[in-house]
Amino acid sequence: MSPPLSPDDRAALLAMASIASFGPKRLQAALALGPPARTWARLVARHVPTMRRCGLDRPVPVDVDPEQIRSRHTALGVDVIVPGDPDWPAALEEDPDPPVLLLTSAPLPTGPAVAVVGTRRCTGYGRAVAARLGAELAEAGVVVVSGLAAGIDAAAQRAAYDTGTAPVVGVIGSGPDVIYPRRNERLWRDLAAGGVLVGETPAGGQPLKWRFPARNRIIAALSDIVVVVESRTAGGSMHTVDAAQERARPVMAVPGPITSPASAGTNRLLAEGCAPVCDTDDVLVALGLAAAERFRCAVQLDPADAQLLDALGWEPSTVDEVVQRSGLGLAEVSRRLAELSVRGAVRDSGGWWERVAR
């Protein structure tokens, strides 16, 4: 690794990273050319060989001012760290495709870290499992890493953050001042204040499509284990899995119904031999931690409720489906479902009923 970079070099690197056509690969190429400040000066001067070596086919915009960008980050309270800095995470030292810089809202925590990831279009089952994993891992002192996306990511991070027992790391694909998705604004602000937001996109960076697979490699790199809660056979979570396998991070998956498209990817991972997560203890054991002592209170069910829950199963169903499977009348099914939802054993999602995992 080259000697620590001067402030000018950092500003130049930040300036390059803030240009949308500079992806991680091109930034690496630019860094290999020598001090970034010199490279930046050549790019501004439209030095064609430098542009070609950086893989750029058009000149950099003239209105990018490294100093201004640096002061913008200072104003946002965002630290810019580069390889060689004392804060630079050890996990990235040997990375095959490391970021050239990281923007962090707070120093990255050390200690065991687990990524809890999954699809954005999840079922109530997936959301409940993600929340439970997030909360119980955090209670065991494990850093929960995820991508702040809708669905599984947000459920796990929200639950982990709410326990307040361990740091939560959100790896973001857009700039630190570009909240995405907007729906998770509250979680984003909570993590910016009381957790850690980390990313490689400078301020103002839009959530472009290519930035999310790139973000996923950082999630995998910063974690000791990647747990996939729900995933389709293709999608963002599978990018994280690929990145984890490239970096020799163990991947674990949560089993789901074989009929659920949202679990098709995780079930395939299990079939291919990755370790199943049937309980938070499975993850803790894989981390080498002792299984946490926990008490669970079971819901007291009368036999008819139990019959109804059996008929409901673990997949979202309509009232009609429950009526057909249980053999109970529509009125009775409706009443029991309404009562069970009051007790938190099932939930209604726009006419679809789901069991709540506990």
Added chain:
Amino acid sequence: MLATVASATLRGVEGLPVRVEVHVSNGLPSFSIVGLPDTACREARDRARAALLSSGLSWPQRKITVNLAPSGVRKVGAGLDLAVALGVLVADEQLPSTMLEGRAFVGELGLDGAVKPVPGLVPMAMAIGLDELVVPEAAVHEAALVGRHQVRGVGHIATLLDALLGRTPWPPLPPPPAIDAPAPAGDLADVRGQPSARLAAEVAAAGGHHLLLLGPPGSGKTMLAERLVGLLPELQRPQALEATIVHSAAGLPVPGQGLIVRPPLRAPHHSASAVALVGGGSGAVRPGEISLAHHGVLFLDELGEFPSHVLELLRQPLESGDVVVARASGSYRFPARFLLVAAMNPCPCGEALRPGACRCGDGARMRYVRRLSGPLLDRFDLRVIVNRPPPGLVLGGPGEETSSVVAERVRCARERALARGVTANGELRARKLDAAAPLRCDARRLLEKGLERGQLTARGVQRLRAVALTVADLAGREPPLTADDVATALALRAEPRLVEGVGA
């Protein structure tokens, strides 16, 4: 010389008596028609002239002025042709004026002298106070519905003159045409394996609660809507007359037996314009689909495809039971008390938002949220998810109740509603509802939990109570409402939440 002939025209869905005054005087041969005629009305001159000439009569080569009184109201259509032609004959002294006294004449003339039917004979006949009414042969059954007049049907102007002059007796009334009320599309027994959809149809019919069916194509939404009409009780005479008047005014066939007794079903396509739906039009102002569905069912398939500005127009009629169409020529009130049944696919992929299975992107779902949300969604007391039934039940399975069994329950429930002073529970509001639908303590607890958890709004609770009351009525239970009734009403009120919040 001057002649006056009684006739009528149509104003919206109301008949308006018109006096046709014809003045024939010496001067250059001419014909002018005054008194706000529309184009069809103005053309009466050419039709009347040709009809008289081809019937062997003569057209005076003098100055003819026709006035349509009251002259401040727009006259529409060709129904005044017959009166104009007779007026010319009398004013030209080819016919004694006494022949026209005490009689009104409505009909369009063909160039050969044939007398043809015009739309709106029922309301026109209602507006005419004279004893005798001469109408086109083909529309005698419409005019006779009113029952106040001696109705004469004529097929040709020559026949009419013969009868007026006493040369031949009046032609016998023709047998009513064989236009039967449309047969119900099918029996409810065909709907299998969809208990909540079946129940929703029954509750909608019994309580007059508007129904929204959410489901993928091919799940039987249209089938259900068609069968719902068969569950409604037959119309009482005043309601039947109102429905018949609207149909007649719109120029739609009226059943040969007389009144429309089966509640009508109207299913406009989603390309329907605002005017087609609520009424209006340039020139003659016609009732729209919602008025044709008066006392029946308005079925809007693919609700999400209707332009939102068209749907918004439905809100006011849904509240007031009528629609006022204002035009430069005046404002027209059309009755529009209908049961709204709508069907839509809640998301483009057809998985009906099944959590975890829906393949639609956030953007596509948001578009559907926006279409669904808002005040119109609020008007639907019943919202059920209709899924394709299991294949085993489609091809066999246990038999379900037939329409006649369910219709009988619906009739009993409506009788209970009548005892509360409304035709259906859907009309119960505020204090009346509180009095009619007290809650047992378990039902109250269920509602309180729903309110606490934010699943229900205060307005939602009121609508839910009305539905629960209908559920109890159908089951033959007396209030207070039980937890079963409330829970059933809750199950029939899916809240389409399209984007899952994550508590973040």
